[in-house]
Amino acid sequence: MELFALNRKRIFESELEGWAFLQGGKNSCRYDTDRDNLFRQESNFFWLTGIVEGDCDLIMDFTNKKVIVFCAKLPQAYAVWLGPIPTLKELSEKYGLDFFYQEELANFVKTNSITKFHVHTTYTKQKELEEIETDDSVLKETLNELRVIKTELELEKMREVCKIGSIGHTKVMETTKPNQFQYELQGTLLHEYYRHGSRFTSFEAIVGSGVGTSILHYFNNNLKINDGDLVLLDSGCEVDCYGSDITRTFPANGVFSQDQKMIYQIVLDMQKQCIKAMAPEKEWTEIHALSVEVCIDGLLECGLIKGKKEELIENHIAALFYPHGLGHMLGLDVHDVGGYPKGREKIKNATFQYLRANRKLKPGMILTVEPGIYFIRPLLEPAFEDPEVNKYLNVDKIKKFLDFGGIRIEDDVLVTETGYEVLTDVPKEIEDIEKLMKK
Ligand code: GLY
Ligand code: MN
Numbered sequence: 001m002e003l004f005a006l007n008r009k010r011i012f013e014s015e016l017e018g019w020a021f022l023q024g025g026k027n028s029c030r031y032d033t034d035r036d037n038l039f040r041q042e043s044n045f046f047w048l049t050g051i052v053e054g055d056c057d058l059i060m061d062f063t064n065k066k067v068i069v070f071c072a073k074l075p076q077a078y079a080v081w082l083g084p085i086p087t088l089k090e091l092s093e094k095y096g097l098d099f100f101y102q103e104e105l106a107n108f109v110k111t112n113s114i115t116k117f118h119v120h121t122t123y124t125k126q127k128e129l130e131e132i133e134t135d136d137s138v139l140k141e142t143l144n145e146l147r148v149i150k151t152e153l154e155l156e157k158m159r160e161v162c163k164i165g166s167i168g169h170t171k172v173m174e175t176t177k178p179n180q181f182q183y184e185l186q187g188t189l190l191h192e193y194y195r196h197g198s199r200f201t202s203f204e205a206i207v208g209s210g211v212g213t214s215i216l217h218y219f220n221n222n223l224k225i226n227d228g229d230l231v232l233l234d235s236g237c238e239v240d241c242y243g244s245d246i247t248r249t250f251p252a253n254g255v256f257s258q259d260q261k262m263i264y265q266i267v268l269d270m271q272k273q274c275i276k277a278m279a280p281e282k283e284w285t286e287i288h289a290l291s292v293e294v295c296i297d298g299l300l301e302c303g304l305i306k307g308k309k310e311e312l313i314e315n316h317i318a319a320l321f322y323p324h325g326l327g328h329m330l331g332l333d334v335h336d337v338g339g340y341p342k343g344r345e346k347i348k349n350a351t352f353q354y355l356r357a358n359r360k361l362k363p364g365m366i367l368t369v370e371p372g373i374y375f376i377r378p379l380l381e382p383a384f385e386d387p388e389v390n391k392y393l394n395v396d397k398i399k400k401f402l403d404f405g406g407i408r409i410e411d412d413v414l415v416t417e418t419g420y421e422v423l424t425d426v427p428k429e430i431e432d433i434e435k436l437m438k439k
Contacts, residue, residue: 001096003153004050007146011048012065014142020060020118021129022139027054040200043332044120044143046241051095053086057126058097059108059117066098068108073101105129141342147331148338149364155414157242158331158366161198162412162423165237165244168192169426174436178227178252182207185233186221193237202243202334205235209252213405214374216324225252230260230405241332245368246424247410254437256430259404263373264430266298267407270371271428274326275413278420284357284367285347288326291371292318292351299373304401307392316350317392320379325355327368330412336366365415366423374406 025042029035039054048067049058055072074085091099100108106128116133121140150158168189175188186205193201208218209225213232225231229252236244249267251260270291277287295318299305305317312318329336339357340346346353357367380398383389411424427433 001050003151003157004048005096006151006153007047008065008067010146010151011060011142012062014146016060016118016138016142017062018116018118019062019112019114020139021123021132021134022048022058022060022120023123023126024051024056024058025054038200041241043241043337044147047143047147047332049095049097050240053091055102057102057105059114061112068098068100069095070100070102070105070108073103144337145341147336148329148341149362150331150366150414151364154242154331155364157240158244158412158414159423161202161237161239161242161244162246163425164193164196164198164239165235165246165412166425167196168235168237169233169246169248170436172233173248173250173427173433174439176225176231176250176252176254176437178225178229180225182209182221182223182225185225185231186235189233189235198237198239200238200241200243202236202238202245206232206247207235208232208405211403211405213249213407214376216374227253228257230407232406232408234408234410236334243330243332243334244412244424245330245334245370245410246412246426247370247408248426248428248433249407249409250433250437255434259401260407261430262302263404264407266295266302267371267373267409268428268430269298270294270373271369271409271411274371275369275411275420275422278361278367278369278413278415280361280363280415280417282361284326284359284361285352285355288352288355291326292322295322295371295373304394304398305392306394312392313351315389315392317389319350320383320389320393321373321375322371323350323354323374323376323379324372325352325357327370327410328356330366330368361415363415363417367413367415368410369413370408370410372406372408374408375401375404376406377402 024045027039028037057070059068079085088099118139119134119136121136171192172185172188185207204219206219207221209231210229212218213230231252232249234247273294274287274291296312329339341359344358384395411422414421427436
């Protein structure tokens with residue numbers, strides 16, 4: 001609760017005035033059934049309160065620096081199915097906030113003569129507030145900018161999920177064998193998360209193998225893993241809604257082939273050089289550009305592409321093999337808020353279009369660093385036919401890699417006053433992976 005009290009203190013020190021209204025997450029069921037979905041609080045609402053119950057909304061009173069919560073009034077009969085239903089007093093004591101039932105919202109607004117609310121851009125019209133003017137121009141940006149910089153208390157949570165995530169990934173790497181199904185690896189991973197205190201994942205785990213490692217957001221996870229396949233595991237766990245995000249790619253049989261080693265080493269160089277370049281005041285776009293440069297150097301060196309380095313960069317040739325951004329903000333959400341602050345836009349070319357952040361690094365920010373190289377037929381096959389592009393490609397050589405799949409390596413990195421700190425710790429050097437898998 002100290003963590004959330006500090007978050008509230010920070011927003012009450014912002015320039016916002018008057019009143020704000022924020023809707024919390026809603027309980028829901030699977031389609032047209034009474035089977036409950038597992039509830040996970042909306043991140044902004046959680047950041048302000050730590051409330052884990054669904055169907056609450058809140059008012060922020062910037063004059064008196066107070067948050068007032070309006071929760072659902074459940075009939076006592078529900079206690080039979082749900083267990084004891086907390087009273088307003090109990091909720092108030094648990095969270096250190098004033099609680100009312102939703103039914104009292106309209107009256108509260110009237111009594112306090114509220115005529116205007118700051119709302120988030122996701123605000124959906126609510127009948128009790130029909131008469132109230134709403135302004136969605138500043139609340140989201142204010143919350144985003146605060147969430148981007150983690151407090152020491154938030155950092156404790158982030159360190160915890162990075163540690164649990166690392167334990168899970170290391171365990172999977174250690175125990176993977178050919179002929180397992182992808183979801184068996186997911187089972188091992190979730191078991192490690194659960195037993196170390198994380199019941200939620202920050203997103204559905206990506207467990208790709210073979211050619212499927214080139215599908216960026218693959219999560220069917222239902223295929224058999226073959227001897228000789230690469231396995232790409234991209235997953236993170238959550239504790240108190242704070243999440244991690246880690247990717248490792250490794251050979252299912254524990255030994256990299258020569259081709260796998262060659263591509264893996266380029267990606268590892270991209271990642272290590274970019275992490276080393278992280279420091280306050282550095283532009284994230286520049287670090288992404290560095291990853292592109294190292295990618296081009298590596299692909300040139302192994303003879304998959306040809307031409308002058310500057311020309312290859314200018315013509316976005318790396319994006320054929322590395323069609324995503326270097327990384328993203330991390331926190332309560334896996335692709336966390338604040339990547340594009342006011343005044344910063346997406347750079348709309350093939351090299352930068354999927355970069356999830358365009359801003360200067362500041363101490364307290366956490367970003368993922370996750371370069372990759374993939375052989376993706378829908379990108380490469382049209383390129384083979386395009387004379388403006390194929391002049392830079394050694395097409396015959398690349399064709400031999402069309403079933404290779406892809407490699408991504410991802411760690412979570414905190415920007416510090418003097419540089420950076422890598423929060424995740426899973427083997428990633430080739431010899432360390434092979435050594436662990438041999439055990
Ligand atoms: N780890 C999945 C992603 O960042 O998109
Ligand atoms: Mn990621």
